[in-house]
Amino acid sequence: MLGNKGTTYFYDIATTWKVLLVGGIITIVITYVYVFLIRYFAGVVVWGAIALTFVLLIASFFYSYFYVRPQYPIEDPTHKYVTNASYVILGILGLLALTLCCCINALRLGVAVFKTTSNYVAANPEVFFLPTFSTIICFLWYALWLSAAIFIFSVGTPTPRENYPFITEIMWDENVRYILLYFVLCLLWINAFIIGGVQFIIGASTCIWYFTVKTDTKGKGTLKTGAYWFFRFHWASIALGALIIAIC
Numbered sequence: 001m002l003g004n005k006g007t008t009y010f011y012d013i014a015t016t017w018k019v020l021l022v023g024g025i026i027t028i029v030i031t032y033v034y035v036f037l038i039r040y041f042a043g044v045v046v047w048g049a050i051a052l053t054f055v056l057l058i059a060s061f062f063y064s065y066f067y068v069r070p071q072y073p074i075e076d077p078t079h080k081y082v083t084n085a086s087y088v089i090l091g092i093l094g095l096l097a098l099t100l101c102c103c104i105n106a107l108r109l110g111v112a113v114f115k116t117t118s119n120y121v122a123a124n125p126e127v128f129f130l131p132t133f134s135t136i137i138c139f140l141w142y143a144l145w146l147s148a149a150i151f152i153f154s155v156g157t158p159t160p161r162e163n164y165p166f167i168t169e170i171m172w173d174e175n176v177r178y179i180l181l182y183f184v185l186c187l188l189w190i191n192a193f194i195i196g197g198v199q200f201i202i203g204a205s206t207c208i209w210y211f212t213v214k215t216d217t218k219g220k221g222t223l224k225t226g227a228y229w230f231f232r233f234h235w236a237s238i239a240l241g242a243l244i245i246a247i248c
Contacts, residue, residue: 031128042114046107050100057093061086120209123219127202130223134198138191145187152179185246192242200238201226 013020037045065086072079100107121127159171204226213219230238 028128032125036118036122042118043111046111046114050107053096054093057089057096061089061093064089119213120206120219123209123213124205124221124223126223127205130198130201134194138194141190141194142187145183145190149180149183152176152183188246189239189243192245193239196238196242196245197230197235200234201230204229 064082069079069082069086072082155176201223205222208222208225209219212222
């Protein structure tokens with residue numbers, strides 16, 4: 001059953017690979033356009049969204065309280081429901097206004113962070129491909145681990161089950177159990193190592209970009225430097241951290 005489903009999935013992918021490819025390209029293009037818009041219009045987008053939220057809430061309150069509510073008699077339960085809904089909308093509006101007053105500086109900082117992020121991405125557009133590349137590496141590692149795990153799982157002595165003697169089960173000795181436990185640890189360890197490596201490369205690239213964006217390089221090519229630092233200097237410390245994460 002699972003084999004038939006797997007074959008169907010692979011057949012669908014092979015049949016629709018052109019659609020998937022075009023969809024992926026369109027997604028990348030839209031992402032770049034979005035980064036460009038955020039770079040120049042982050043403030044307009046954020047404050048415009050907040051203003052639109054206020055307008056919608058105010059319009060909802062006036063519509064429900066002054067237009068819908070008078071259409072029902074006071075003794076009608078619907079009149080009470082609409083009135084309560086209007087008060088709830090008004091409360092949300094007040095809470096939003098209070099939050100805006102308390103977090104105005106945080107919102108300004110968020111807009112600045114949006115613009116800074118888009119500037120970094122504009123200087124290092126290849127950062128978009130790093131998560132995709134790491135995902136492919138993870139899937140390859142999962143496939144390799146699964147094939148080896150199946151082989152280790154099959155190591156043992158086939159014996160009849162206790163209540164179903166016509167069905168066999170694999171009986172392991174202590175060594176095989178320890179090997180399986182170690183193998184599960186390896187799965188978590190390598191997975192955490194790949195994720196940590198990607199995080200380090202992006203983090204290092206961002207720091208280098210911050211200190212070189214005003215230089216002649218304009219902060220370009222920092223992702224390559226981050227990758228070099230990872231493979232040259234920091235892979236062992238990241239592996240140690242990944243081991244601690246896997247154990248915990």
